[in-house]
Amino acid sequence: MAGRTDPPEGTPGGAPGAGDEEYQSTVFDESFVRAARLQEYSARQRLEDHTTAVRTRAPEAYSTAGRTVPKQGIALALIILMAFAAAIYLGANNPYDAARELPADPPAAVTVALAPEGEVPGAADAAALYADGPAEDYGAGAGGVDLPDPRATAHFSREQVLTALTLAKEYVVASALTPGVLAGTTTVPVRELLGAEQQRQFDGALNGQDARWGGITDWLVRFDEAEAELVDQQVRVEGDFSFSEITDDVLQVEGHHVSVYALRPAGAPAAPVALFTVQRQLRFQFGEEELRDRNVVLRQADTLAGPMDCAADPSAVFHPLLAGESATQPASEGVDPYALDGERAALCGTFAVSDLPSPAAH
Template sequence: YSAQERMGEPARAVRALPDAETSVRSGGGSRAAIALVVLIALAFAVAVYIGFRSPYPQPATRRAEPLRTTVVPLAPRGVVPGGSPEQLYRAEPVAGFRTGAAGINYPAVERTQNFSDSQITAALATVKDYLVESSLNPDVLTGSVRRPVEHLLDPDQRPQFERSLSDPADDGSRAATGWLVRFDPEQVELADPRIRVQGTLRYEEEAPGVLDVLSDHTFTYALRPADGPHRDDDASLFTVRRELHFRFDR
């Protein structure tokens, strides 16, 4: 599957990362919000801005931007081939993909002018956590749970998140698939929970005190009809591309 990706100018939904001396795993209940721009090539392309909780101090006056989306529905060009998950995963290009979170790898980390190694590592860890929970968690994918994604969001955005999942609409602000990857459990189910992943993470200090983390990953799911009885060869592959742009401010 492919999509003509759409992305608008990123909006700020950011909060301060720690000073250079702060440990990556330091505790506390405060949070840092970051801007996230998500483009998903699933049956749509989407640009979304969300915030995250993080255990670092932030100015109390900053508020996360609401999610905004643009959805472009797509359809396959021909018949989707079927088979067993093992057979389908052996075909190119998926054969070169890694399994699950192992396909989401950090780049080599070197401090920038205004961000320490630990701050950059913390930002990358937040990005990976979001990717894992919103793209790989089988319970999230089938719609049975939402908390693993919700707890990463800024509290200001949680009401919008809840509305998007309980009453989704393609109106630019309530697309459930703007927050996470989700399949209709009445139509399909995972034929293999070992999702294949390939992509990259990179970062740069875009401006003094502004760290961008860019994520570009392709997720390949083996799905089969939810109605039984099931056969060993009734699976087909469904591919999602997610390009995310996270922005961290000091």
Template sequence: MGDPREPPEGAPDGGSGNDDEYRSVVFDESFVRAARIQELSARERLAGAYGRATRPKVRLGPLGTVPRQALALLLVILLAFGAAVYFGVSSPTRPAARPEGSQLTVSLVALSPASAVRAVADPADPFAGLPPGYGDGAVGLGTPAGAATGHFSRIEVTKALDTVQRYLVASSLAPATLVQGATADVRAFVTPGEQAQFDASVVQPTDDRHHALTGWLVRFDPAQVALAADTVKVAGAMRIDEADNGTLEIATDHTFVYALKAAGAPSGAPVTLETVRRQLSFEFDRTDLASARLRLVDSVLQAGPAPCDGSLAGAVQPVLATADAAAPPTPPPAAASTVPPPVDPGNHARPAWQMCGVLAGS
């Protein structure tokens, strides 16, 4: 009877019929599963990767069976998601584009004299008759101390206030701006998005609510008017607010009093006080703060005594006192029954935005 370990058809030719010598090498199921072999792709074989028959897999714990390409793709997705979250959280107020174009809106109000314009009593002390509350130049601007707002630090608010103060000095107090036609110092404060509008206002001032030069600065025609004193008296205040969480807003309301005389007039000539009220609204984003520039978005100018039928777009046109102070006043164009009540440009409790009025206390 044959050996039960032999196959029914007998031992193969050339074999010993007994494989006991191989029984020491056992390839059980756990051994086979433990083998981590992955064949090369056809592209890798064609590329000449003959030095190795297989490529190892990345072993990262539970991710040990994931190919490296998949891990790289997963890493890229995670990095992109993290970057989107970071920039979305850290820069919630970043604007898509900086404002440009005709951002400034201007309103000009001439205040006609109600009676003959009289010269000051003492040309050497032209401001003697002013009521209390006016200061000399920048002192009268009443610039407040900076304080943190909801989204802007004390340092940022202080920097905005300083920029506004220097702008007001350059545009309302500097003799070069007032009677010499200079504009460069004022333009240096204007944000790049408004510079084209500013330049158009300089080249061709127009009372179209956007291109009046006197919306940006105070100017007198040097061919007609000269300063009788370099000092300018000022009274007013500034208010700080936020237009939104990325825009700081500063509103100013000031009355400027200028001592003027006719251009080329000799010493001792009659001196006239011209009153100009400027109600302005400025906006700053953090780019403006970093560059010490400002965006002027609203400007109202009242000036008197000035003729109602004249244009204030290019320059303030004061009605000057004559030597005998007997010249008749320039009346408003409207009929007497429709003449508005007198307007005091030093009264900041009333809005500056209105039509031509009559100057109170001429």
């Protein structure tokens, strides 16, 4: 029998390893035994007075997947949670995001009416008036509004400068050269270029219910369709733009243009045509948000307009004096509306242009 490893009766089950083979993959290590909910008493303990041979262990601390959550893990989770909350708070209160949005106050605006020295000259058609006056070589419509060559500034790229100039041109075209805006039938082309706050101010000026917002003619050129109508839909225009960086996050564009309108009395197709001239100096500002959203912020609008009676109120519409009409109220010194570098009158001036055509015969 020496050297035999199997019992005399052979391996249980009649095959090598049979009987115990199905339990060979189960390992009862120390951690498994300690984790058992029931624990057998020792031989000495079983001699004592017990009703059962095993005892129930006290419950372990809460665990996940059989493992107790360590204190270090709880602390790390709290740190991550606090860092995440701080990131959300700082992101929602970033001062740099707020600084990029420009304050949208109403534009500072001055309108000076220019009264004629005598009767307003007129002609049978607009072409004759253009040929005899300073507007002969002016451009027509949007094509007459030229842009300077854009270049990068210290904090704005060339593309951003081009966007600002393009938006300024769109505003000039919408507010002074668009027939529907001039006739008072729409304001959408102008309004949609403004940000939300200035849109509210624009609506207030249009409704005329709050003097804080000024007049609608601070924002655009407009005539009363019951008084005058456009003869030439292609308004003559001359002027230029300039741009500069006034702070590291504000780009400023200035537009200085003269627009000349051929008008006749409303509902009188046979009446002679007269010219009405408007010189506007507009100042726009742009930040990163305005350039991204393609909005303008109108800061200043200075206007010379005539021939117009100084007694007329130009806040809602301009009231041009048409061919053969004259002013009822005397003005101050003469002002040339075609001179882009000329001096401005305080409230009302005389429409003084040396080479205007003579008045038409009636």
